[in-house]
Amino acid sequence: MWLGGATMLLGLVLVAGWAVLGHYRRELAAVQDELERYEDAAPVVRAFYASDAVVCGDRICSNEDPQGQHAGEKRQYRQARPRP
Numbered sequence: 001m002w003l004g005g006a007t008m009l010l011g012l013v014l015v016a017g018w019a020v021l022g023h024y025r026r027e028l029a030a031v032q033d034e035l036e037r038y039e040d041a042a043p044v045v046r047a048f049y050a051s052d053a054v055v056c057g058d059r060i061c062s063n064e065d066p067q068g069q070h071a072g073e074k075r076q077y078r079q080a081r082p083r084p
Contacts, residue, residue, distance in 0.1 A: 051079075051080035052082065065078065065079050
């Protein structure tokens with residue numbers, strides 16, 4: 001009887017431990033995804049702060065460099081001047 005109770009208790013502890021481990025694995029995966037999004041956004045933020053640009057309402061306004069590079073499929077975008 002004692003052996004049966006100890007075996008049941010050990011089984012319960014193992015099941016609970018497996019459930020907790022699964023929960024933390026899912027949490028870790030979610031945090032890793034969020035970190036990857038932040039790492040992808042970092043170059044954009046660095047480029048914004050290096051450019052002479054400001055947020056105008058819900059858009060970005062920039063001081064364009066007439067000698068700057070063109071970008072886009074139709075070369076419709078122009079590089080902003082560096083921030084002074």
